[in-house]
Amino acid sequence: MNQVSGKKLKVALLGCGVVGSQVVRLLREQADDLAARVGAPLELAGVAVRRLGRARDVDVDPALLTTDAEALVTRDDVDIVVEVIGGIEPARSLILAAMRSGKSVVTANKALLAEDGATIHAAARDGGADLYFEAAVAGAIPLIRPLRESLAGDHVHRVLGIVNGTTNYILDKMDSSGASFSDALEEAQALGYAEADPTADVEGFDAAAKAAILAGIAFHSRVTAADVYREGITEITAADVASAKAMGYVIKLLAICARSEDGRSFGVRVHPAMIPRDHPLAGVREAYNAVFVEAESAGRLMFYGAGAGGAPTASAVLGDIVAVARNRVSGARGPEESTYADLAVHPVGETVTRYHVSLDVADKPGVLARVADMFAKQDVSIQTVRQEGLGADAQLVLVTHRATDAALSATIEGLRELDIVRDVVSVMRVEGEDAS
Numbered sequence: 001m002n003q004v005s006g007k008k009l010k011v012a013l014l015g016c017g018v019v020g021s022q023v024v025r026l027l028r029e030q031a032d033d034l035a036a037r038v039g040a041p042l043e044l045a046g047v048a049v050r051r052l053g054r055a056r057d058v059d060v061d062p063a064l065l066t067t068d069a070e071a072l073v074t075r076d077d078v079d080i081v082v083e084v085i086g087g088i089e090p091a092r093s094l095i096l097a098a099m100r101s102g103k104s105v106v107t108a109n110k111a112l113l114a115e116d117g118a119t120i121h122a123a124a125r126d127g128g129a130d131l132y133f134e135a136a137v138a139g140a141i142p143l144i145r146p147l148r149e150s151l152a153g154d155h156v157h158r159v160l161g162i163v164n165g166t167t168n169y170i171l172d173k174m175d176s177s178g179a180s181f182s183d184a185l186e187e188a189q190a191l192g193y194a195e196a197d198p199t200a201d202v203e204g205f206d207a208a209a210k211a212a213i214l215a216g217i218a219f220h221s222r223v224t225a226a227d228v229y230r231e232g233i234t235e236i237t238a239a240d241v242a243s244a245k246a247m248g249y250v251i252k253l254l255a256i257c258a259r260s261e262d263g264r265s266f267g268v269r270v271h272p273a274m275i276p277r278d279h280p281l282a283g284v285r286e287a288y289n290a291v292f293v294e295a296e297s298a299g300r301l302m303f304y305g306a307g308a309g310g311a312p313t314a315s316a317v318l319g320d321i322v323a324v325a326r327n328r329v330s331g332a333r334g335p336e337e338s339t340y341a342d343l344a345v346h347p348v349g350e351t352v353t354r355y356h357v358s359l360d361v362a363d364k365p366g367v368l369a370r371v372a373d374m375f376a377k378q379d380v381s382i383q384t385v386r387q388e389g390l391g392a393d394a395q396l397v398l399v400t401h402r403a404t405d406a407a408l409s410a411t412i413e414g415l416r417e418l419d420i421v422r423d424v425v426s427v428m429r430v431e432g433e434d435a436s
């Protein structure tokens, strides 16, 4: 039996929305187990909310509610501050105030960490405070702690995966039912996956923030959201999905953090990509997330599970609360930010991958040769070509071997200038085959 002999540790919760309300529930329902695991009881010291009288998903003792988050985070009796408000301000100021007063901080805030992680990590170091953020990337899936701790002795080459549940749900619907992007988005909104303003998800901002956080940890370098090349899924049509299907691919929004071949830099990108239907990521359906980590000694690891939702995300938050609480009981500290490698982020033009290119062309002799010539001029090698349709409706669909983004872009520019190419219908990266 563990001893619950330590003095009570007090937790201040900032925000009582989808995630916060589940944190309150779990702290209450699992109080005895948590106390045994930590070695000291955890007690809610207060819950900062925007409005006091609102109906919530969980019953909270009204005496704990406050609209003065600033006073709560600096209260002498508070040991741990949990930030689940989201956004940049006031979350940043509240976290900084908490750290300056020596509190340990747990946050789920990917937007803040990706925009200004440097300030938050520096404050943690200066304040001698713990900063844990497992819930910020891929919700319930343990990914931050494995990267920061379990893989701290290895050399990570690549992190690749699906880190946004809403867009995976939309793309999965488009693939399974042939739905248009807007119909699939409406369904995602009706089910509560996508928010009323779905921009952060569908334009890839949410995934880009997560990619920045993952790359920073994996490559021991500082990465912000601005370093991430980003494309969303709003331009993907039912025809793109059907064309991918016809060639044995499925379209997924991927986050890819990869070292360059010489290991001196790395790229971070978020964009839709085609992957073979027998690739493990192709089987990630609905709003699930899955991430591969490829490391020198460990080889290929796969992390899979619920990347969003109140209870799954609160599970990650609770795990962090237990970790920082244990540290306080034992007088230990969690890992600090690690940016010693200071590698550069290379521009997307240096990315090497394969491409699926769909062209609307005149169906007449010599067209294929002229198109192939344009690829050859930029040293982009073609792997497969097929023609869809005939006459005025003819489309040429090409898949390339590995080439740089810069060479592919130059090829596309050249193709647009050919009189026989009526339209470049779509260009999409192909991942998950060979070493791509």
Ligand SMILES: NC(=O)c1ccc[n+]([C@@H]2O[C@H](COP(=O)([O-])OP(=O)(O)OC[C@H]3O[C@@H](n4cnc5c(N)ncnc54)[C@H](O)[C@@H]3O)[C@@H](O)[C@H]2O)c1
Binding pocket: 014, 015, 016, 017, 018, 019, 020, 048, 049, 050, 051, 069, 083, 084, 085, 086, 087, 090, 108, 109, 110, 111, 135, 136, 139, 307, 308, 309, 310, 313
């Ligand atoms: N919902 C998810 O599935 C999920 C998954 C992973 C990470 N996250 C992250 O968790 C955080 C919270 O997300 P959520 O889905 O619970 O959002 P939410 O909008 O449901 O909850 C945020 C709550 O904070 C409150 N709030 C806003 N300003 C406040 C202030 N100044 N003081 C006190 N409370 C204030 C809001 O009224 C709201 O109730 C975000 O950073 C989000 O990115 C959410």
Ligand SMILES: N[C@@H](CCO)C(=O)O
Binding pocket: 136, 138, 139, 163, 164, 165, 166, 167, 193, 201, 206, 307, 308, 309
């Ligand atoms: N909106 C995110 C959940 C929070 O990270 C998603 O759809 O995955």
Ligand code: NA
Binding pocket: 134, 135, 136, 137, 138, 139, 140, 141, 142, 143, 144, 316
């Ligand atoms: Na996580």
